[in-house]
Structure formats: structure tokens, C-alpha cells
Amino acid sequence: MASTDRTTEPSPNAGTPDGAPRGRTRENGDLADLEAGLDALETAPRTERPSIGRLLLAKAVPPLIAVTLVLTVWQLAYMAELKPDYVLPGPLDVWATLERMWLQGTLLEYIWVSVSRGVSGFAIAVVLGTPLGLLIARFTVVRAAIGPIVTGLQSLPSIAWVPAAIIWFGLSNGTIYAVILLGAVPSIANGIVAGVDQIPPLYLRAGRTLGARGLTAIRHVMLPAALPGYIAGLKQGWAFSWRSLMAAELIVHSPALGTGLGQLMENFRTLQDMSGVLASILLILLVGIAIDLLFFSPLERRVLRGRGLLGRTA
Amino acid sequence: MAITLNTPRAERKTVTDHAVRLDGVSKSFGRPGTGQVVLDTIDLTVAPGEFVTLLGASGCGKSTLLNLVAGLDEPSAGTIDVPGGRPALMFQEHALFPWLTAGKNIELALKLRGLPRSERRQEAERLLELVRLKGTHGKRVHELSGGMRQRVALARALAQKSRLLLMDEPFAALDAITRDVLHEELTRVWEETGLSVLFVTHNVREAVRLAQRVVLLSSRPGRVVREWDVDIPQPRRIEDAHVSALSVEITDQLRKEIRRHGQH
Numbered sequence: 026m027a028s029t030d031r032t033t034e035p036s037p038n039a040g041t042p043d044g045a046p047r048g049r050t051r052e053n054g055d056l057a058d059l060e061a062g063l064d065a066l067e068t069a070p071r072t073e074r075p076s077i078g079r080l081l082l083a084k085a086v087p088p089l090i091a092v093t094l095v096l097t098v099w100q101l102a103y104m105a106e107l108k109p110d111y112v113l114p115g116p117l118d119v120w121a122t123l124e125r126m127w128l129q130g131t132l133l134e135y136i137w138v139s140v141s142r143g144v145s146g147f148a149i150a151v152v153l154g155t156p157l158g159l160l161i162a163r164f165t166v167v168r169a170a171i172g173p174i175v176t177g178l179q180s181l182p183s184i185a186w187v188p189a190a191i192i193w194f195g196l197s198n199g200t201i202y203a204v205i206l207l208g209a210v211p212s213i214a215n216g217i218v219a220g221v222d223q224i225p226p227l228y229l230r231a232g233r234t235l236g237a238r239g240l241t242a243i244r245h246v247m248l249p250a251a252l253p254g255y256i257a258g259l260k261q262g263w264a265f266s267w268r269s270l271m272a273a274e275l276i277v278h279s280p281a282l283g284t285g286l287g288q289l290m291e292n293f294r295t296l297q298d299m300s301g302v303l304a305s306i307l308l309i310l311l312v313g314i315a316i317d318l319l320f321f322s323p324l325e326r327r328v329l330r331g332r333g334l335l336g337r338t339a
Numbered sequence: 340m341a342i343t344l345n346t347p348r349a350e351r352k353t354v355t356d357h358a359v360r361l362d363g364v365s366k367s368f369g370r371p372g373t374g375q376v377v378l379d380t381i382d383l384t385v386a387p388g389e390f391v392t393l394l395g396a397s398g399c400g401k402s403t404l405l406n407l408v409a410g411l412d413e414p415s416a417g418t419i420d421v422p423g424g425r426p427a428l429m430f431q432e433h434a435l436f437p438w439l440t441a442g443k444n445i446e447l448a449l450k451l452r453g454l455p456r457s458e459r460r461q462e463a464e465r466l467l468e469l470v471r472l473k474g475t476h477g478k479r480v481h482e483l484s485g486g487m488r489q490r491v492a493l494a495r496a497l498a499q500k501s502r503l504l505l506m507d508e509p510f511a512a513l514d515a516i517t518r519d520v521l522h523e524e525l526t527r528v529w530e531e532t533g534l535s536v537l538f539v540t541h542n543v544r545e546a547v548r549l550a551q552r553v554v555l556l557s558s559r560p561g562r563v564v565r566e567w568d569v570d571i572p573q574p575r576r577i578e579d580a581h582v583s584a585l586s587v588e589i590t591d592q593l594r595k596e597i598r599r600h601g602q603h
Contacts, residue, residue, distance in 0.1 A: 059520055063516065064487055067485070068487070227432055227434050228434065228436060231428075231434035233411060234409055234425070235448045235499065236425060236451040241451065245447060245451075249438040331438065332437040333437060333479060333480070333482070
């Protein structure tokens, strides 16, 4: 390595007034070796990636054990008849309800109605919340004017908006989307504000010395630097969207709207069908977990790992 | 830009008589009159191709001075002339962008310099080779050691193709062995590229090891106290007797300056 360096590199010192004779290039070769040695010593050896089987064992087994434990306790409580079975049905009754809906072909439909609402509501919230957050982060006047309001809105339970939304939009999809947006937009806007606020000033200075100003600085320095905070905001924004949607669906239902998971649960309640109510809760929980696990967590991990903010095995 | 990084040193001399010139530069923070004066009428010229270290204790405004030259801040009085355009600046922390690979960090600097896309990759590889980091183009910043990061940062600074390189204690956070190696590396790169370097440090031996001229600043306010020409031929080592002797002399003067502050 060092010897090829010596021959292929143009010898810049040769012929220059202050260049040293031959001895210098010899020293350069030694320096290259020294540096290569230091680099090798100081670079941590690449840890081997654990095998898929081992990873599965470490990641999947503990939650499975936890779920089994909960189900066992539940089943024992059911068998001990702590409460009458129309108040506390057993896990198998809930499973039977889910199976029935699956066989009727309605289960996926209920899930799809809610998920498509949730996702499109979230998408609109991203489109509105991102520029709003950027405006708050960049302009002190905007921050002073609406920053506290946006933060405050985040702590307002979105179900509080349902009565007002019904008066404004009636029993329509408009009401449902209004409630989602009022829940998710502040959360996403706050996420990007936090992301921008947490950018180390050094990056901005470095960007300026490299010649990044104005929009170029936003595009090449500010946005990528704020990305981890922004993704955390998106993740929370999704949680708020999903929660707000369920709150809205529980209250707003009419035949024209179709049946989402919230409406399904309300229908089971009016029928005094506790297995159905529990099955609905389970579905709402599972969808929330699935979206986070399949979309947001991998995205967040990828970004953090790329920046060395996450251990390789974490 | 008549000057390129690869032009041999001798041809560069005559283009301008200075790489940066400060005339009566002062900087105070807060209100005029009542504010704190950080820099007081600094006159300083760095010749093209010259390596100058600015030396001083805490509070001498070394970093403020570099910020002024880099154009990140405005002087309260006086003028700063940098004929080569925006200078490159290296910080104590590497300041590399963690969302980009080592190579892409350099390519971003090339892009902001206006180099066409097709040439960026090759130029980035060339610069990495210059700091002896061939093969690290695709490495993430966190995968590199502290010394390697500073070398990438040096390559990124060189990518700006500025004729003046400002360095703000760039090796202060490194261990002694790595720092020693990077001193050699910087000397080599400086000789190969013929850049003008204005290097800020509070490490006297480092200043003497690297520079052709050492400028000592007093603290609060920062004023130029004295200058030393360092006539010791390169390659030097930080352990050399000549380096030590001059370091002792400069340290004595520095201590005298510091002592003044305890006497009122």
C-alpha cells in the first residue's frame, strides 16, 4: 500500500524551492504506514450481524411469552367465573367472534374502512403540519404568535372536538377528518420544530462556510439535520391520527359512512355483545402496533443507524 | 481563480501580496462603549502560501477572529481583505454531516462550489487520496476514528478550493499520538497544495511545530503582543530541540501576559 503510494502519487516536492530531497518521500511512506496502522487500530472491528434465527429468538420470543401470560390469566379468570360471561367473556369467545367476522368476509372490510381513513387523514396532516412546523421553526414572529397555541392544542384531547365538528360538518366524513387533523397536525408541526431546534449550531455554521445559504442551506443542511426529530413527530402524528379517528368513529356513525372499527365497537355495545367489543379493541390495538412496526420503526431505525445514533444490534 | 490546488508553490507567489489582511480590526459584543471588547485593533497579514499560527490563552478572541475572517461575523471596526474569496474553515469538532457518507460530505462541498455533477465523484476520490483515506468514500462518519474524521474534514475544506484555510484548534480533541501524525499530515498537505493557513491554537508546541510564523495574542482584549518567525526547517518534530527552545521562550511570554490579569 505504502510503496504503491510512493510511486503513483505525483511527487509534489520535487523541483520546488522548498521541497526536500529524496529523504522526504521516504518519510512520507513511513507516515502513510503509520497512519494506516492508526486507522486500523482506531476503527472498531465490524461486529458480526446476528443470524436471522437468533434475532427472531431475541425479538419475538419475549413478547410471545408476555401475550401468552396475559391470555392465561384471562382464561383462568374466565374459568373461575369472577364475573358472569356476558360481562367477562373468555379469550376463546373473542376468538370465535373474530373468526365469524373473518368467515363472513367483513373483518378486512372494517379494518380497511378505518385504515384508509386514518392513512388519508394522516397524509393530509403531514401536508399541512410540515410547512406549518417549518414556519414556526424559522420565523420568530410566527413562533411567538402561534407556537404556544400549537403546543397547547397537542394536549387537548381530540375527542373534545367531536361535538363542535358534528355541528360544523354533520354526521359526515368531514367531521371525522376534521377531528383527525386537529389531533395530528399540531403533533407533526411540533415534531419538525423540535427537530430544527435540536440541530447542533455547528452544522449550520459548517454549512455556511461551505457556501450554503437560503434555500440551499435549508435543503442540504437544515432538513436532513432535522430528520430524526421530524420522523419522531410523524410517528407521534400517526398515533394521534389513529386515536382521534377512533374517538370520532365511536360517536359519528350513519349508514352512509360505512363501518370502521370504532363504529363496529359501538354496534357491539348496543347489542350488549362483550366478546365483540373486546374483539374490536383488540383489532384497534393490533392495527396501531402493525403500522408502527411495519412502517415507522424501520424508517426511524434506518435513519438513526445511518447516523450512528443506534447500536448495531439495537 | 487563477490559482489551483496543484500549482507548484513557486508560481503562486506573485498573484497578490496577501492571502488575508486585517487592518485595525476590533470586535466588541454588546453596546458600543459599554460592551466587552474582544479584539482590539488587530493588524495581521498572512502572505500567500504562508502558515501562521495564532496563539493565545482563553479569552483572547482567537475563535472570534477566525469567525470574522470566515465571514461568519462582522468586525465592529477595521477592514478584512480576503482576495481569494470565501475561506475554508475547519473546526475543533469535525463538523461533518452525519447523514452523508465521508465521500458525499466532500461532494456536497464540491457541489456548493459549483463543480458539475459528473466530476464530483472523481474529485472527491482524489481529495480522499490526498489525505490518505482511499477507499473510505462510502463510509459513514461514525464508522471513522477521530483522526480519520478530521482528515475527511480537511479534505472537505480543501474541496472548497479556497486559497486560505482557517483552522480553529482542529486537533485539540485528538489523542497525542493521532495529533502528532496529523501534524505531519497537515504539513505535507500544506506543502503539496501551497495553501495559506491561519491556524488557531492554545498549544505552544503545536504552534511552533507547524508554523512559519507564530503570532501571540493577549487576552481581554485580544491584541497582537509579539510575533516570532520560525526558521526551523520542515520536516520538524514536536520533540526537536529547536522547537522546544522556541516553545519555552514563547511560553514565558504567554505566562507573563496571563499573569497581568491576576494583578488588579
